[in-house]
Amino acid sequence: MxxxxxxxxxxxxxxxxxxxxxxxxxxxxxxxxxxxxxxxQPTTIATGPTTKTSAPPAAEEEPEPTRCLAVAESAKAAISEGLQGGITLDSWAAVRSEDREAVWFVSAKGSGGFLQDGDVLTFATGYDPTIEGGALGLTVSADGFAQQATTWPYGPDSALGVSFVEDGGPESRECAAEGF
Known part of the structure; x- marks a missing residue:
């Protein structure tokens, strides 16, 4: 037992x-x-169509610093002395050439005379047009509109020998056209 x-x-x-x-x-x-x-552990079950998610938006790129500079009143007056009767300029902008140290391009929207509203005239000068009361240097017409609308000599035929297509010319025109 x-x-x-x-x-x-x-x-x-x-x-x-x-x-x-x-x-x-x-x-x-x-x-x-x-x-x-x-x-x-919780279980996820897909019950409908799946959607793809995109990557988060990329950070916005910083805009390039503008080369557009304001034109001093004294420079506007000096350049305007060469205008033919009935033509006026506004929306001025200056850009310093990176090809030539002593050349500035100055553009402005023109109206009156043979110009249509919004036509942009471009000049080249050997002085800094952004300094109020700066010394007046040689000023020339850098494009066909400026050549026809002013008494300034034509750039390629002048002592400056500049042309609108050089660095700074198209940029100053764009600045003026955009209403800088």
Whole structure:
């Protein structure tokens, strides 16, 4: 009879061990000594059409610094002295040539005379037209509009020997046309 208690004891211990193993496997925990049961992780199920997301927009590029400079009133008056009757200029802009250190291109929108509103005239000068009261240097017409609308000598035929197509000419025209 001594065997029966041992068998019953072993059967009870085995049953408890089996219950602990099954309980841990089912995530029911097993007391203080049992490992923490894993938690369920959310599952995402796609139920509709998927959409592609684009990359975040690239940072906007910094605009290039403008080469457009304001023309001093004294330079406007000096250049306007060569205008033929009935022609007026506004929306002035100056750009220093990067090809020639001592050449500035000055453009302005013209009106009156043979000009249509918005026509831009371009001049070249050997002085800095952005300095109020600056010294008057040689001023020439750098394009066909300026040549026809003023008494200034034509740039390519002058001592400056400049042409509208040189660096600074087209840029100053664009500045004036945009209403700098």
């Amino acid at each position: 001594k065997r029966k208690p041992l068998v019953i004891t072993l059967s009870v211990v085995g049953a408890l061990a089996l219950i602990g193993i099954v309980g841990n496997a089912l995530g029911l925990g097993g007391g203080a000594d049992a490992e923490a049961a894993p938690t369920a």
